[in-house]
Amino acid sequence: WIHRHVPENEIRDLFAGADLVLLTYDKHFRSASGVLNAAVGFRKPCVASGGGGLRSVVERYALGWFVEPDSVSALKAGIQSAMRGGMTPRWDAYELENSWARNAQLVRERMFFENDEVPNPNNWLMTKHE
DSSP, X not given: OOXXXXXXXXXXXXXXXXXXXXXEOOTTOOSOOHHHHHHHHTTOOEEEEOSTTHHXXXXXXXXXXXXXXXXXXXXXXXXXXXXXXXOOOOHHXXXXXXXXXXXXXXXXXXXXXXXXXXXXXXXXXXXXXX
């Protein structure tokens, strides 16, 4: 285990040596995961836990297995599922729909009300997915 900040010059080697990335956030986690973005970039599946929208992202793009947060037994079961495989991640779809360009477009549309339309706040930062 590495219990420190990992400098950028070490990241490539860590992901290259990994078969699986564990994203063990607790139930209070309510943010995006930079580590998940890195895992996608290196095409590494994950076992993830946490609150907020992390579950929907992992499941929508089949990026790995989501387990209940704060549970050692759930994490163990998720790792065992990952070892059996069977997941077909949608790496390219995730990268396309969550790119910097796409996020900048969404912010621009919502902040500057393109086409003079006032957006519905209930739809902010939501995208349509198949």
